Amino acid sequence: MPLITTLFGIIQSLLTLYMFAFIIMAILSWLVAFNIVNTQNKFVYMVGDFLHRITEPLLQPIRRILPDLGGIDITPVFAIIAIILVRDGLLPTIFQILVG
Numbered sequence: 285m286p287l288i289t290t291l292f293g294i295i296q297s298l299l300t301l302y303m304f305a306f307i308i309m310a311i312l313s314w315l316v317a318f319n320i321v322n323t324q325n326k327f328v329y330m331v332g333d334f335l336h337r338i339t340e341p342l343l344q345p346i347r348r349i350l351p352d353l354g355g356i357d358i359t360p361v362f363a364i365i366a367i368i369l370v371r372d373g374l375l376p377t378i379f380q381i382l383v384g
Contacts, residue, residue, distance in 0.1 A: 303371075305339055346363060347359050
């Protein structure tokens with residue numbers, strides 16, 4: 285049982301970190317759009333590139349489903365909602381089934 289509990293905690297923590305990656309990516313994109321930070325800075329570019337690489341696999345399928353809203357990209361909101369539903373709804377249910 286402790287292994288399942290530990291695994292459950294690790295998965296929940298990873299999902300929470302993934303959710304924060306979406307939030308940080310959105311904030312960074314606003315800072316770049318308003319020219320507060322510059323992507324020519326090596327560190328800013330590396331952080332933005334890393335966040336783009338880890339968030340895009342979940343955002344692409346959502347973008348294919350949602351209609352284009354012009355300059356507004358609301359796909360991170362749907363991704364965060366999906367992560368919360370999995371983390372707080374599906375994962376505890378699976379845990380309860382496994383533990384009994």
